Amino acid sequence: MEGDGVGIIVMIIVGGIAGWLASMVMGRNASMGIILNIVVGVIGGFLGGFLLGGLITVDGWLGYLITAFIGAVVLLLIANLIQRGRVK
DSSP states (O other), X not given: OOOHHXXXXXXXXXXXXXXXXXXXXXXXXXXOOHHHHHHHHHHHHHHHHHHHTTOOOOOHHHHHHHHHHHHHHHHHHHHHHHHHHHHO
């Protein structure tokens, strides 16, 4: 395993990229800043790992990016549904 500091930095960077890509796909990029992109991407990584249960077989940062992107899209879908429910 990589050093803890390096692993966390890679997780933040890859999570930020995944969150940013997901926000662009979901049309929320204008309303999200870099911090929220990172948060969505990192949480999306955990959510994607839970939902996919090891279906992504690509190792390293690319596998985490794919998993985090899928999880971030699901997370933003849920956020959109919650926001639409509150507006009504």
